[in-house]
Amino acid sequence: xxxxxxxxxxxxxxxxxxxxxxxxxxxxxxxxxxxxxxxxxxxxxxxxxxxxxxxxxxxxxxxxxxxxxxxxxxxxxxxxxxxxxxxxxxxxxxxxxxxxxxxxxxxxxxxxxxxxxxxxxxxxxxxxxxxxxxxxxxxxxxxxxxxxxxxxxxxxxxxxxxxxxxxxxxxxxxxxxxxxxxxxxxxxxxxxxxxxxxxxxxxxxxxxxxxxxxxxxxxxxxxxxxxxxxxxxxxxxxxxxxxxxxxxxxxxxxxxxxxxxxxxxxxxxxxxxxxxxxxxxxxxxxxxxxxxxxxxxxxxxxxxxxxxxxxxxxxxxxxxxxxxxxxxxxxxxxxxxxxxxxxxxxxxxxxxxxxxxxxxxxxxxxxxxxxxxxxxxxxxxxxxxxxxxxxxxxxxxxxxxxxxxxxxxxxxxxxxxxxxxxxxxxxxxxxxxxxxxxxxxxxxxxxxxxxxxxxxxxxxx
Amino acid sequence: xxxxxxxxxxxxxxxxxxxxxxxxxxxxxxxxxxxxxxxxxxxxxxxxxxxxxxxxxxxxxxxxxxxxxxxxxxxxxxxxxxxxxxxxxxxxxxxxxxxxxxxxxxxxxxxxxxxxxxxxxxxxxxxxxxxxxxxxxxxxxxxxxxxxxxxxxxxxxxxxxxxxxxxxxxxxxxxxxxxxxxxxxxxxxxxxxxxxxxxxxxxxxxxxxxxxxxxxxxxxxxxxxxxxxxxxxxxxxxxxxxxxxxxxxxxxxxxxxxxxxxxxxxxxxxxxxxxxxxxxxxxxxxxxxxxxxxxxxxxxxxxxxxxxxxxxxxxxxxxxxxxxxxxxxxxxxxxxxxxxxxxxxxxxxxxxxxxxxxxxxxxxxxxxxxxxxxxxxxxxxxxxxxxxxxxxxxxxxxxxxxxxxxxxxxxxxxxxxxxxxxxxxxxxxxxxxxxxxxxxxxxxxxxxxxxxxxxxxxxxxxxxx
Numbered sequence: 001x002x003x004x005x006x007x008x009x010x011x012x013x014x015x016x017x018x019x020x021x022x023x024x025x026x027x028x029x030x031x032x033x034x035x036x037x038x039x040x041x042x043x044x045x046x047x048x049x050x051x052x053x054x055x056x057x058x059x060x061x062x063x064x065x066x067x068x069x070x071x072x073x074x075x076x077x078x079x080x081x082x083x084x085x086x087x088x089x090x091x092x093x094x095x096x097x098x099x100x101x102x103x104x105x106x107x108x109x110x111x112x113x114x115x116x117x118x119x120x121x122x123x124x125x126x127x128x129x130x131x132x133x134x135x136x137x138x139x140x141x142x143x144x145x146x147x148x149x150x151x152x153x154x155x156x157x158x159x160x161x162x163x164x165x166x167x168x169x170x171x172x173x174x175x176x177x178x179x180x181x182x183x184x185x186x187x188x189x190x191x192x193x194x195x196x197x198x199x200x201x202x203x204x205x206x207x208x209x210x211x212x213x214x215x216x217x218x219x220x221x222x223x224x225x226x227x228x229x230x231x232x233x234x235x236x237x238x239x240x241x242x243x244x245x246x247x248x249x250x251x252x253x254x255x256x257x258x259x260x261x262x263x264x265x266x267x268x269x270x271x272x273x274x275x276x277x278x279x280x281x282x283x284x285x286x287x288x289x290x291x292x293x294x295x296x297x298x299x300x301x302x303x304x305x306x307x308x309x310x311x312x313x314x315x316x317x318x319x320x321x322x323x324x325x326x327x328x329x330x331x332x333x334x335x336x337x338x339x340x341x342x343x344x345x346x347x348x349x350x351x352x353x354x355x356x357x358x359x360x361x362x363x364x365x366x367x368x369x370x371x372x373x374x375x376x377x378x379x380x381x382x383x384x385x386x387x388x389x390x391x392x393x394x395x396x397x398x399x400x401x402x403x404x405x406x407x408x409x410x411x412x413x414x415x416x417x418x419x420x421x422x423x424x425x426x427x428x429x430x431x432x433x434x435x436x437x438x439x440x441x442x443x444x445x446x447x448x449x450x451x452x453x454x455x456x457x458x459x460x461x
Numbered sequence: 462x463x464x465x466x467x468x469x470x471x472x473x474x475x476x477x478x479x480x481x482x483x484x485x486x487x488x489x490x491x492x493x494x495x496x497x498x499x500x501x502x503x504x505x506x507x508x509x510x511x512x513x514x515x516x517x518x519x520x521x522x523x524x525x526x527x528x529x530x531x532x533x534x535x536x537x538x539x540x541x542x543x544x545x546x547x548x549x550x551x552x553x554x555x556x557x558x559x560x561x562x563x564x565x566x567x568x569x570x571x572x573x574x575x576x577x578x579x580x581x582x583x584x585x586x587x588x589x590x591x592x593x594x595x596x597x598x599x600x601x602x603x604x605x606x607x608x609x610x611x612x613x614x615x616x617x618x619x620x621x622x623x624x625x626x627x628x629x630x631x632x633x634x635x636x637x638x639x640x641x642x643x644x645x646x647x648x649x650x651x652x653x654x655x656x657x658x659x660x661x662x663x664x665x666x667x668x669x670x671x672x673x674x675x676x677x678x679x680x681x682x683x684x685x686x687x688x689x690x691x692x693x694x695x696x697x698x699x700x701x702x703x704x705x706x707x708x709x710x711x712x713x714x715x716x717x718x719x720x721x722x723x724x725x726x727x728x729x730x731x732x733x734x735x736x737x738x739x740x741x742x743x744x745x746x747x748x749x750x751x752x753x754x755x756x757x758x759x760x761x762x763x764x765x766x767x768x769x770x771x772x773x774x775x776x777x778x779x780x781x782x783x784x785x786x787x788x789x790x791x792x793x794x795x796x797x798x799x800x801x802x803x804x805x806x807x808x809x810x811x812x813x814x815x816x817x818x819x820x821x822x823x824x825x826x827x828x829x830x831x832x833x834x835x836x837x838x839x840x841x842x843x844x845x846x847x848x849x850x851x852x853x854x855x856x857x858x859x860x861x862x863x864x865x866x867x868x869x870x871x872x873x874x875x876x877x878x879x880x881x882x883x884x885x886x887x888x889x890x891x892x893x894x895x896x897x898x899x900x901x902x903x904x905x906x907x908x909x910x911x912x913x914x915x916x917x918x919x920x921x922x923x924x925x926x
Binding site for chain 1: 579580581582610611614618667671768769770771772786787788789790791792795796797798799800804808819820823824827830831833834835838839881885886887888889890904905907915916919920921924
C-alpha cells in the first residue's frame with residue numbers, strides 16, 4: 001500500500017535532507033504532547049524539522065507526498081532511560097559491553113558518548129520499531145556516580161550523539177548503598193563529599209581569564225568539553241583530603257552549578273524524599289528521579305518539588321525491599337498528583353528492548369478499565385514515551401513531539417502504535433527516511449523457506 | 462517419607478508367606494516397588510458455582526472459535542461450549558460476555574516463580590544447584606516458596622492458571638520440574654497439579670560451560686557439555702538395566718540414586734525432557750543424543766533459532782518454547798528473530814509462548830500478539846483462535862496435561878479466563894479467572910485478589926498491583 005510511495009521517496013532521498021519538504025497526509029496524527037489523536041491529519045517536514053502538524057495544514061508546493069491513509073503518524077519514540085548502543089551482547093560477548101568500567105579509576109568523569117556504537121545491531125532493531133532517540137546512561141561501577149550520559153539519535157549514520165554530557169547519573173538507593181560500601185548513609189556522605197570537592201575546585205581553581213596565556217600554540221588548551229575547564233590546570237589548589245580524582249571532581253562542578261542534569265536512581269519512598277531534600281542544601285541541582293517504584297506513596301511531595309520522574313511503567317513486583325509498594329498504578333497515580341512522569345527502562349533490558357516502551361504505555365492505558373487501578377489516557381501515554389522524557393531533560397523544545405520547529409523524528413505506523421500488533425512502516429530521523437532492514441529481517445528472509453536449494457543457505461542474501 | 466515404602470514391604474512379606482504354603486519359597490525376595498510420588502499433590506479445587514458465560518467470543522484453545530458463544534462451568538469442569546442455542550441448566554450464575562473473550566487459562570511452560578521469587582534476595586535464590594553439572598537429583602518443588610508474590614501477578618494480569626517451575630540452566634541436568642496450579646496454598650504440595658507428569662530440566666550451550674568452565678571444571682566447552690551429557694546417560698542406562706532386572710526378578714535391591722531415578726524415569730518415558738537450548742545446531746545435536754540413548758526431547762526451551770530447523774523439529778515431534786522478541790542478551794541468542802514463533806508454527810511444529818520471567822508471565826497474551834502480528838506481516842495466514850494454541854493447548858501438551866486442561870472441551874478442568882477485550886489487544890485485561898471452576902480473580906471485586914503472606918502488612922498491601 002504505502003510501500004511504492006515510500007520507495008519513490010527513498011529514490012528522491014538522494015537529495016540532501018535539508019532541502020526536502022515532505023508532506024505526510026491522510027493518517028491519524030498524534031502529536032505526542034498529551035493530546036488525543038487527530039484523524040486525517042497532515043505532517044509537514046521541512047529542512048529536517050517539523051513545519052506543521054494537525055488539521056487544516058496547507059501542503060507546500062513541490063512537497064514529496066507520503067500517503068498515510070489508514071496509518072498512524074506520531075513523533076518517534078524517545079527511550080526514556082536506556083543503555084542503547086553500549087552493548088552488542090550483554091553476557092559473554094567479550095569486548096562488546098561499554099556500559100560500565102569496573103576496573104577503571106573514574107566515576108563522575110566518565111563520558112558515555114564515545115562508547116555509543118551507531119553500528120551496534122541494537123540500533124537498527126529498535127529504529128525499525130519506531131525508536132528515534134534515546135537517553136543513554138552509563139552504569140555504576142565503583143562509584144555511586146556512573147558518569148555523564150547522552151541523548152542519541154538512532155539514525156543510520158556514524159554520528160549518533162544529539163547531546164553529549166547532558167546529565168550525570170548517580171545511584172542513591174540499594175545499588176548506591178552497595179556501591180558506597182554497604183549503606184545508604186554511606187552513599188549520602190559520598191555524595192555530599194563529592195559535591196564539596198567539586199565546590200572547592202570551583203572556588204580555588206583559577207579562572208580561565210586569569211590563567212597565564214600559553215606562549216606556544218601547542219600548549220594552548222582547546223576546550224571542547226565543558227568539563228575540561230580551568231579545574232584541570234595543574235596549579236588548581238585542592239585539599240589534601242580528597243577522595244575523588246581531579247577529573248571526577250571537575251565533572252561535578254557542572255552538576256553543582258545546575259548546568260548539567262542530575263539523574264538519580266531511587267525506588268523506595270523514603271529515598272525519594274531524601275533526594276528531594278537535597279535541593280535544600282544544593283538549590284541549583286537539576287534533579288530528575290529515575291525508577292521511583294514507590295513514588296505513588298509520596299506523589300504529592302514529588303509534584304510540589306517539580307522534579308520530573310522517569311519511571312518504570314509496569315513494574316509491579318516487590319523484586320527488592322526498596323520496591324515493596326511497586327504497583328502498575330504508580331505512573332497513573334503520580335500523574336494524577338501532578339508529577340511530570342515519563343517512561344524509562346532502568347533495570348529492564350535497557351540495552352536492547354526499548355521497543356517495549358510502547359507496549360508498556362499501552363498497558364497503562366489498559367489499566368484505565370481495571371477497577372481500583374489507575375492508568376493514563378492514550379494521549380498522555382504516548383507523551384510519556386515521546387515528549388515527556390525530552391522535557392525532563394530540557395529538550396522538549398527540540399524533540400519529542402510534532403510541534404513546529406521540533407526535529408522531524410516521525411514514524412508512520414500500520415495502526416495504533418500502543419498496540420503491540422502495530423509496526424513501524426516508515427521512520428524519519430531529522431527528516432531523513434531511515435532503512436528498515438536489520439540482521440533480523442535478513443535472517444528471516446534467509447530461513448523463511450527451508451526447502452533445499454541448489455546452494456546452502458549461506459548463499460541466500 | 463518411609464511410610465509408602467514400608468507399606469510395600471509389608472505387602473511383599475504377606476505375599477511371600479501366602480505363597481510359602483503352596484510352593485517352595487523362591488530364592489529371591491520379590492521386588493519392592495519404589496514410591497514414584499512421595500510428595501503427592503494435596504491440591505483440591507475450591508468451590509465454584511454453576512456458571513454460564515454468554516455472548517462472548519470463544520477461543521477454545523485448540524484452534525476453534527465461536528462468536529457469541531456459551532460456556533458452562535460446574536463441578537470444576539467445562540460442562541458445555543457452544544453457540545447461543547446451547548442448553549443452559551436452571552439456576553446458573555450468569556456472566557454477560559458481550560464484547561468480551563473467553564479462552565482457556567494461559568499455561569506457562571517455563572517459570573521460576575517460587576524458586577527465584579520476589580524479593581530477589583540471595584536468601585531466596587533457590588533455582589540453580591550450581592555445584593555440579595549433573596544435578597538430576599534435585600526437584601524444583603523442594604525450592605518453591607509458595608508465598609512468592611509473583612504467582613498472584615501472573616493470575617491477575619496474565620490469566621495464568623497453570624505453570625511449570627523448572628530448575629535453572631546452570632547445569633546440564635538441572636533436576637526435576639514441577640507443574641503447579643496457580644492457586645495459592647500454604648505448601649507446594651497444595652499447588653501441585655494433580656496427575657501431571659514430572660519433567661527433567663536439561664541445558665545445552667553457554668550456561669553450563671560458563672558456570673563450570675569458569676571454575677576450571679568440566680564442561681568448559683560445548684563438546685564438554687555433550688560428553689558429560691552422554692556419559693551421564695550411559696550411567697543412567699546401566700542403572701535402568703539393574704532396576705529393570707530387579708523389578709522383574711527381585712533379589713537384592715540395587716542401591717538407589719536420586720539422580721539416576723529421574724534419568725531412569727526419562728528412559729522409561731515417564732518423565733518429560735525440557736531442554737534449554739538456543740541454537741539450531743545444538744538442538745540438532747541434542748536430538749541425536751536423545752536418539753542415541755533412547756529418550757525423547759519433549760520441548761526445547763528458549764529455542765531462539767528454532768526457525769532455522771523448524772522442519773527437523775516438526776519431523777521429530779518436538780515443541781519449541783519461545784519468546785516473541787528476546788534476542789542478543791547473550792551470544793547464543795544473537796540470531797533471534799521476531800518471526801520465530803510463527804515460522805515454527807507454519808512448519809507444522811508445536812509452538813509455545815513462554816516467559817522465563819516474572820514480568821513476562823504477566824503478559825504472555827501480548828507476547829503471542831506480537832508474534833502473531835509479525836507472522837501475518839510476513840504473509841503467514843494465522844487466525845487469532847489458532848494463535849491461542851501457543852498459550853494453552855500446546856503448553857498443556859508439552860507438560861503432558863492436555864487431557865486435563867489447555868482447551869475448552871467438555872469434561873476438562875474449568876481453567877478459564879474472561880478477557881474484557883480481544884486478548885491479543887494491548888488494552889485487554891483479564892476480567893475473571895476460574896481455576897477448576899472456582900472464581901479466583903474478578904477485577905470487579907476487590908476481595909477476589911490473593912495477597913501473599915510476604916505482602917501482608919507491607920506498603921501497598923492488597924493494592925491491585
